[in-house]
Amino acid sequence: MRARALSVLGTSSHVGKTWMVAGLCRVLRDRGIAVAPFKAQNMSLNAYIAADGAEMSYAQALQAWSAGVAPHADMNPVLLKPESPQQSQLIVQGQAQGAYGSRHFRENRDELFSAVTESYDRLARQYDVVIIEGAGSPVEMNLMNTDLSNLRMAEYADAQMVLVGDIDRGGIFASLYGTALLMPEAARARLRGIIVNKFRGDRTLFADGVAILENLVSVPVLGIVPHVPLSFPEEDSMGVPRAPDGRGSVAVAVPALPYMSNFTDFDPLRMEPDVNLMFRQELPSRPPDMVVIPGSKNTLADLAWLKRSGWSDAIKAWAGEGVMVVGICGGYQMLGESVHDPQGVEGYSPLPADGLGLLPIRTVLAAEKVTRQVSGFATAGPWQGQHVRGYEMHMGETSLVEYSGVRRFASLFSLEDNPDGLSSADGQIWGTYLHGVFHNTELRHAIIRQLGGRALLAGDLFEQVIRQWKEVIENNVDIPAILHLVGG
Numbered sequence: 001m002r003a004r005a006l007s008v009l010g011t012s013s014h015v016g017k018t019w020m021v022a023g024l025c026r027v028l029r030d031r032g033i034a035v036a037p038f039k040a041q042n043m044s045l046n047a048y049i050a051a052d053g054a055e056m057s058y059a060q061a062l063q064a065w066s067a068g069v070a071p072h073a074d075m076n077p078v079l080l081k082p083e084s085p086q087q088s089q090l091i092v093q094g095q096a097q098g099a100y101g102s103r104h105f106r107e108n109r110d111e112l113f114s115a116v117t118e119s120y121d122r123l124a125r126q127y128d129v130v131i132i133e134g135a136g137s138p139v140e141m142n143l144m145n146t147d148l149s150n151l152r153m154a155e156y157a158d159a160q161m162v163l164v165g166d167i168d169r170g171g172i173f174a175s176l177y178g179t180a181l182l183m184p185e186a187a188r189a190r191l192r193g194i195i196v197n198k199f200r201g202d203r204t205l206f207a208d209g210v211a212i213l214e215n216l217v218s219v220p221v222l223g224i225v226p227h228v229p230l231s232f233p234e235e236d237s238m239g240v241p242r243a244p245d246g247r248g249s250v251a252v253a254v255p256a257l258p259y260m261s262n263f264t265d266f267d268p269l270r271m272e273p274d275v276n277l278m279f280r281q282e283l284p285s286r287p288p289d290m291v292v293i294p295g296s297k298n299t300l301a302d303l304a305w306l307k308r309s310g311w312s313d314a315i316k317a318w319a320g321e322g323v324m325v326v327g328i329c330g331g332y333q334m335l336g337e338s339v340h341d342p343q344g345v346e347g348y349s350p351l352p353a354d355g356l357g358l359l360p361i362r363t364v365l366a367a368e369k370v371t372r373q374v375s376g377f378a379t380a381g382p383w384q385g386q387h388v389r390g391y392e393m394h395m396g397e398t399s400l401v402e403y404s405g406v407r408r409f410a411s412l413f414s415l416e417d418n419p420d421g422l423s424s425a426d427g428q429i430w431g432t433y434l435h436g437v438f439h440n441t442e443l444r445h446a447i448i449r450q451l452g453g454r455a456l457l458a459g460d461l462f463e464q465v466i467r468q469w470k471e472v473i474e475n476n477v478d479i480p481a482i483l484h485l486v487g488g
Helices: 017-029 058-067 102-107 109-126 151-157 172-182 203-217 263-271 299-309 311-320 330-334 441-450 461-476 479-485
Strands: 004-010 035-038 041-043 047-049 055-057 078-084 087-092 095-101 129-133 160-166 191-199 221-226 250-255 275-280 290-293 324-328 338-340 361-364 370-378 387-394 397-400 410-412 422-424 429-432
Touching (some): 004 151, 017 035, 017 058, 035 058, 035 109, 047 058, 102 109, 109 129, 129 151, 160 172, 191 203, 221 461, 263 275, 290 311, 290 330, 299 338, 324 330
Parallel strands (some): 160 191, 338 361
């Protein structure tokens, strides 16, 4: 049996497609429908490692959790991870293929679409419904013939289509009507409804707007979804909060690196009421309680940026003043004495680049990529003995060059060489290869308490958010109409 398909398209990026799919997945799951998410191609520096070690977009992992199923790379068969303005790392069905220029993707679309359809067919044989997320706009006229994620995918899956627009950014009539009008006739025949997202205020005042939209687009408005203050994990850098929100007694600063990756690592800190999380390009006016250098898709370029921007000198000075300094993955590598790229993984580097020198490690980048889920326990700092779990996703070997005064950050289970990361004995300066380290509740709470704050949030934070979001969707979207589109 082949699954019924629903394609959720958007008028542009960042209109809410990802979370609309996640919400609908939970709605269908709670009605006993076996549902899976799917996005043919995603471009994102937020990635997740599935149980089998395959790499995929973090957004599709979130949608899978919403659907109550395990994330699998077939849900995101093509992932592009930008390494420079002209080049991205290509991940196909969970495996890194190398770095390619933009022209490669345009000239090899049929080959990539073959992988896309292979993955989709496997999902369609396992589930009752597959909800397909589009990418960007479906009517980029110069790209429509090579687009993998939108109209071509909807046609292949024989999907009914719903179009989402963001009223909060303005221009809702032009964006929805213009998008529908620019669709080829065959594609427009699949369009079954539109959803107005991020509405603020009294929705009854938009009754005439609904009538106008339905008259223009000739399909029903299936929902007016309000703008809600939920702590959604963000898919791309457009949604990263750049300024502090002023709440919380614990200030955590994250340098907004040009190639920052996996900033979803910080979502649990962002949700904590007593934490003021700041993503910043400029230096804060006063030292924070903790600074965290995030992961990076181009460690050498971001390390050079830290030095040019003044962050490097500031972090070293703060470390001397007792500020907690943390590095995750590429950020961990930057905390060391040097980073070297003799194979040209990120661009040929004949000499090692000096790191911040806060941890006695040296890193040599390598072409082989480590991707795996891991778990273990912390072995340093006030949180020693706390359980930790997460996933590794890095290219490089990091070696310890000095043993005195430091400890491994964690000891991992089921690995021959089981230490992870490094920490000063008091836990003031530490680094780890584990993405998702702050998702470990007890460890996160111990860190916040160490910084003088109160740790209040416990349990599965994502589950709490998706339950609230599901209620919003059920109360503001025509669910019977959605069920009809996927077969009743």
